[in-house]
Structures are given as structure tokens and as C-alpha cells.
Amino acid sequence: MKAYQILAGTGIAGLKRVERPERSPDAHEVKVRIDATSLNHRDLSFAKGQFYNPPSYPIIPLVDGCGEIIAVGNAVTRFKIGDRVITSYYPRWVDGALSSSKTAISFGAQFDGTLAGEVVASEEFFTAAPISLTPTQASTLSCAGVTAWNALFVAGALKPGSSVLILGTGGVSLWALQLAKAAGLFAIVTSSSDEKLQRVKALGADGTINYRTTPDWQDEVLRLTAGAGVDLVVEVGGEDTLARSLKAAGVGATVVVIGRVSGGGGVSIEPGMLIGGAKRLVGVTAGSRAMLEDLVRFVDVNRIVPTIDKVFPFDEAVAAYEYLQSGAHFGKIVIDAR
Ligand SMILES: NC(=O)c1ccc[n+]([C@@H]2O[C@H](COP(=O)([O-])OP(=O)(O)OC[C@H]3O[C@@H](n4cnc5c(N)ncnc54)[C@H](OP(=O)(O)O)[C@@H]3O)[C@@H](O)[C@H]2O)c1
Structure with a gap:
């Protein structure tokens, strides 16, 4: 599977294109083919070693992502093959009040993120994408x-x-x-x-x-x-x-x-x-999955089209990071993962 990985603190130069082994979903997991992922300021902070609680080994970066479910575990109930989903920033924060355990992990910071061809994770880590948006547009909801x-x-x-x-x-x-x-x-x-x-x-x-x-x-x-x-x-x-x-x-x-x-x-x-x-x-720190679901509904009802400055091909992820660092952008920077 195509992917990038980075060790926190190694800067943009530390972002490396790699091949990772594919795996099948466990009982409660889904396999998502990532179509688009977008960059956030936190991804630069992670690269620079300014993000909290980073792992001591390289991980796949980025939290935002939209894609299609291509395989499901035999106990999955929330999604089926073909559904389009987006990531939930804090997968353990489903709803209710914040706690340190609910915000302890997020994609592309404490475990593998979305700058990859596929993501396999618990079905609880995803939300249905807005039906009114393309995958490129929908890849901007999870964090910003x-x-x-x-x-x-x-x-x-x-x-x-x-x-x-x-x-x-x-x-x-x-x-x-x-x-x-x-x-x-x-x-x-x-x-x-x-x-x-x-x-x-x-x-x-x-x-x-x-x-x-x-x-x-x-x-x-x-x-x-x-x-x-x-x-x-x-x-x-x-x-x-x-x-x-x-x-x-x-x-x-x-x-x-x-x-x-x-x-x-x-x-x-x-x-x-x-x-x-x-x-x-x-x-505030991002939001719960329940908030993300409310946002998805609001976006669909109001036909909100997120402002995307530029879409980079997967092969040009380093250039996308550099563009974010330049501050020249207006709105979101997306990487097409297809
Ligand atoms: N708490 C959370 O959950 C959470 C979630 C997302 C992001 N964040 C944080 O929020 C910040 C923004 O994130 P982002 O992803 O939106 O970043 P971004 O896309 O990189 O936006 C940066 C923008 O900030 C503006 N800026 C820079 N210096 C400024 C200043 N002195 N006064 C006013 N505006 C200034 C610039 O706008 P102009 O070019 O128009 O001047 C620049 O384009 C980052 O620090 C990020 O880590 C926190």
C-alpha cells in the first residue's frame, strides 16, 4: 500500500514515501480507500516536533480524510461496502464531555493517519461523509x-x-x-x-x-x-x-x-x-464525533462548499506541506490520494 511516513521532529524533509503492508479488517474494523486528505497546521507542528505526545517511531501523518469503505469486518454494523466516510478527529470522543482519555489519540499524531492509499481502523473512528460534497471537499471537515x-x-x-x-x-x-x-x-x-x-x-x-x-x-x-x-x-x-x-x-x-x-x-x-x-x-480542541455529525448535517442542508486553495497529487505531498508552511494559502490544502 502506498503511504508516507514521518518521525515527529524531523521537519518536512523527514516526510518519506514508503510501501506499507496491506491488511484485512478485524471484526469491528473497516477498510477505507482514501480518496482525499487535507493538511492542517497541526501536521506542520507534528513535523517540527511541536505536537503533544508523539510516538518515538515514524507514523503515517494527517488526520483529515475522505474515502470509500472497501471491506468490513464481520461484526461491523454502522457501515457497509461502498459507503463514503470521513475520519473523526478524536476517535474515542464519540459524544459528551471531554476527558483526557477521549483526547489521548488522534489520526496522524499518536497512530497512523490518512496520507496513504488505505486506512484500516475501528468503524467507530469514522462518520458518514456529507452527501453534497466531493471527496476532495469532504476531506476538510475532520479537523478545521x-x-x-x-x-x-x-x-x-x-x-x-x-x-x-x-x-x-x-x-x-x-x-x-x-x-x-x-x-x-x-x-x-x-x-x-x-x-x-x-x-x-x-x-x-x-x-x-x-x-x-x-x-x-x-x-x-x-x-x-x-x-x-x-x-x-x-x-x-x-x-x-x-x-x-x-x-x-x-x-x-x-x-x-x-x-x-x-x-x-x-x-x-x-x-x-x-x-x-x-x-x-x-x-477548544477539535470536537467530538457527535459534533462532526452535526456539522455534516449543517453542510448538507446549507449546501456549504468548503474553500479549497489547491489540490496536490499524492506524489507531491512534500510540496503540499511546503505550501502550507509558506502561509500563501487561502483556506484548505488537499492531497488527492487516488
Ligand atoms: N484547538 C484545536 O482543536 C485546533 C484545531 C485546528 C487548528 N488549530 C490551530 O489553529 C491555528 C490555525 O490552524 P489552521 O490549520 O487553520 O492554520 P492555517 O491554515 O495554516 O492558517 C494560518 C493563517 O493564520 C493567519 N495568521 C498568521 N499569523 C497571524 C496573525 N498574527 N494574526 C492573525 N492571523 C494570522 C494567516 O492568515 P492570512 O494569510 O490571511 O494573514 C494564515 O494563513 C493553528 O495554530 C492550529 O494549530 C487548533
Whole structure:
């Protein structure tokens, strides 16, 4: 079976094309022919050795994936041959409250992922793919999509008409924008690029701010919301952005801490910034399978087509990683595994 493997911490240069032995599914397992897989910032972090709890041996990377079931074990009940499925980020987190055991493992981090011709795993590790999307499009839900869903509608519990500030135009952020607009939210997006801001306007953004040319962008968020601040911030920036995000958040607002693309160092926050406005600072980590199922239904009902910047052939996985690292992308980067 064709695959790539990587040892955590060896960088993009450590990504190697290999042949892995094929195997048949056990009783509760399914065998999925992977049609498409997409990259996430965490895959770069894993390559650089910045991801938690990596194995000490090379594994097949990537968590996102969509494919068709080509074999089932004799005790499988949820799927049949021919079904199209996507991976669930935390396969042990089916539903309910988070626990450390539910989030202990994820595809392409603690065990083999989706940058391969096939994946054999428990039927519980997959969800039915949206019927309205191609495999390429459906390969973007498992990480970025479900994280944006969790931030807006689970951790954030937003209602139609609420306002949201979305930082940057990467995978999570554009998913958040598309979900926000389908749900009737007021969305402000920041980017380093005016050209990318034009593109987010076409996706429905109500306000746009270039965070390079407007370094005090939190003031512009207040202006765009008539001084009120937003109800929720999709905080993917980390070190350089978190304190500003808190200032851009209104009374009773939630800052959902998701990522650290600007750096993961310490941030100075005055307690009064949270107390005075009764603001909430909440971390999220991907989402449960139940959240992914809710997202799939929402995508189908609202005919949401995820924003894909570029599709790379399987043979060019290294180039796909390098493109992600460049930061030039707008939305998702997909690898065609067929
Ligand atoms: N907690 C979770 O469960 C979870 C899940 C998914 C991702 N994450 C994390 O969330 C972050 C984003 O992930 P991703 O996969 O969406 O990444 P990505 O596709 O690589 O997106 C990166 C984008 O961030 C923007 N950016 C960079 N520096 C910025 C800054 N100083 N201020 C505002 N925006 C900035 C850039 O947008 P412009 O080019 O428009 O400037 C860039 O395109 C990463 O840190 C990732 O590890 C966490």
C-alpha cells in the first residue's frame, strides 16, 4: 500500500514515501480507500516536533480524510461496502464531555493517519461523509471544520444575529466564516493580505481588516460594531493576538482560544480585561464525533462548499506541506490520494 511516513521532529524533509503492508479488517474494523486528505497546521507542528505526545517511531501523518469503505469486518454494523466516510478527529470522543482519555489519540499524531492509499481502523473512528460534497471537499471537515463548529456553536453557543471576529484566512478561519454566514452571524475577518480580504468579502464577510496595515485592529473591530465589540472571537493567533482579541470582545463575549500561528509564548493579560466585561476565555480542541455529525448535517442542508486553495497529487505531498508552511494559502490544502 502506498503511504508516507514521518518521525515527529524531523521537519518536512523527514516526510518519506514508503510501501506499507496491506491488511484485512478485524471484526469491528473497516477498510477505507482514501480518496482525499487535507493538511492542517497541526501536521506542520507534528513535523517540527511541536505536537503533544508523539510516538518515538515514524507514523503515517494527517488526520483529515475522505474515502470509500472497501471491506468490513464481520461484526461491523454502522457501515457497509461502498459507503463514503470521513475520519473523526478524536476517535474515542464519540459524544459528551471531554476527558483526557477521549483526547489521548488522534489520526496522524499518536497512530497512523490518512496520507496513504488505505486506512484500516475501528468503524467507530469514522462518520458518514456529507452527501453534497466531493471527496476532495469532504476531506476538510475532520479537523478545521469541526473545530470551527465547536468554537461557534458549542463552546461559543452563538445565536443567529450574533457577531464574530475571525483571525486570518487559514483552514479553521474560512470554515468559521462560511459556517457563520450560513447561520446568520455578523462576521469580521482579519488578514495580512488585501487580496485575501477581497476574497473573504466574496464569501460574505461583513467587515474586513488588514492586521498588518492596521496593527491596532481591535480598535477597528470596536468601530465596526458601533463600540460594542464582538460576541465571539475565533482566536487562532496566540501570542501576538490574544490580548487584542480580548479588547475586541464585547461585554459577556467569549474568546475561543484555538491556535497559536503567531507564536505560543506567554501573553500578558490584565484580570480586569476579563472581569469588567464578564468575558470568557475558553480553549477548544477539535470536537467530538457527535459534533462532526452535526456539522455534516449543517453542510448538507446549507449546501456549504468548503474553500479549497489547491489540490496536490499524492506524489507531491512534500510540496503540499511546503505550501502550507509558506502561509500563501487561502483556506484548505488537499492531497488527492487516488
Ligand atoms: N484547538 C484545536 O482543536 C485546533 C484545531 C485546528 C487548528 N488549530 C490551530 O489553529 C491555528 C490555525 O490552524 P489552521 O490549520 O487553520 O492554520 P492555517 O491554515 O495554516 O492558517 C494560518 C493563517 O493564520 C493567519 N495568521 C498568521 N499569523 C497571524 C496573525 N498574527 N494574526 C492573525 N492571523 C494570522 C494567516 O492568515 P492570512 O494569510 O490571511 O494573514 C494564515 O494563513 C493553528 O495554530 C492550529 O494549530 C487548533
